[in-house]
Amino acid sequence: MSLADVGPLLLVGAGRMGSAMLEGWIARGLDPDLTFVIEPQPSDRLRELAETRGIHLNPDPAEGPAPDKMVLAVKPQVMDDVLARIAPFASPSTLVISIAAGRTLEGIARHFPTGTPIVRSIPNTPAAIGKGVTVAHANQAVDEDGRRVCTRLLESLGVVEWVDEEQLIDAATAVSGSGPAYAFYLAECLAEAGHAEGLPQDLAARLAAVTVAGAGALMLESGLPASKLRENVTSPNGTTAAALAVLMREEHGLGALMREAVAAAAARSRQLAT
Known part of the structure; x- marks a missing residue:
């Protein structure tokens, strides 16, 4: 499924999982010119993608467009520090998707304006080769279009399953x-x-x-x-x-x-x- 109509998109964190998502998105047609990546320690592969495909690596968020989608792929222990710097550049309508374990919707939402659409998800390690499963839960601000876009983005990691109760994310974490x-x-x-x-x-x-x-x-x-x-x-x-x-x-x-x-x-x- 093409992602040509998704963007501008900001990926925050491009370690193994973040990079796997990024490569999947580009392969599915995401516009590199509307793709922005924040990663303080970029791999050689990430630098190559930036140079050959035109992805914007470590831009100044204040100088670019407000992202329509923001994907958080950082370690949970640094999430608060990262969001303190990044969140102000999002608009109230930016769809925020987190793949950080152990960070609740409430914990993420406190960095953004009230009513920001946020999705909390938990992938597993086979996702790094596109063979994983990601379980996701959305807050009430995420509409059906937001769910569809989120599914399209997370499908780059494998299968996507949705749960209606956030507490089920803990059970999904324990299983998948x-x-x-x-x-x-x-x-x-x-x-x-x-x-x-x-x-x-x-x-x-x-x-x-x-x-x-x-x-x-x-x-x-x-x-x-x-x-x-x-x-x-x-x-x-x-x-x-x-x-x-x-x-x-x-x-x-x-x-x-x-x-x-x-x-x-x-x-x-x-x-x-x-």
Whole structure:
């Protein structure tokens, strides 16, 4: 979907995630001449984009047009300092989109005029290669057109899902935001277990990584629920059934551990947002 009609746009922060968004936007037709990026430590790739595509890198915001859209891709711990310098250059109608973890709509809104449309979102790390999922929530000032534009911008990172209650962002953070680490740890543990059974360590690591990645791809492409795919691969009294009997123990199995882990992550997300 083309982004040719989106702009002027100001991207604040162009680290790995911000740069991934920027490259996705340019590939989808965002006008480089209406694209402004604030990044105090630009990468060589970002400098190249600025030189070859005409993106405005580290301009003086006071000398450019007020951005129609402002995307905040800075670390949450520096958000207040950054917004104190950047927010005054936005107009009251500027659509503000934050991808910073742990920053509430209220915390962002205090830097902008009353009624500013603001979207709080949480992507995950696969978004850096366009394979992520971003969960978003909008304040009441964001209209349907604003939601559509926000979806178009965030789709450069992968799938976009909306929630109607801001508190659900904490649960989404615990599932999809932190979720890649759970998958990585599963692959890590699976590799270690394979090595314990005699596989060379490097082979065990490759088998685990490809297995986890392939299972995820199959789940998405098949459209079947995870439970059905699990049943399909489990033969009665077979090797998979023997393993699942351990993993699915009621009190100490993977399900109980995952519920505890997600609850802990959600609780920490709520603490960071206060």
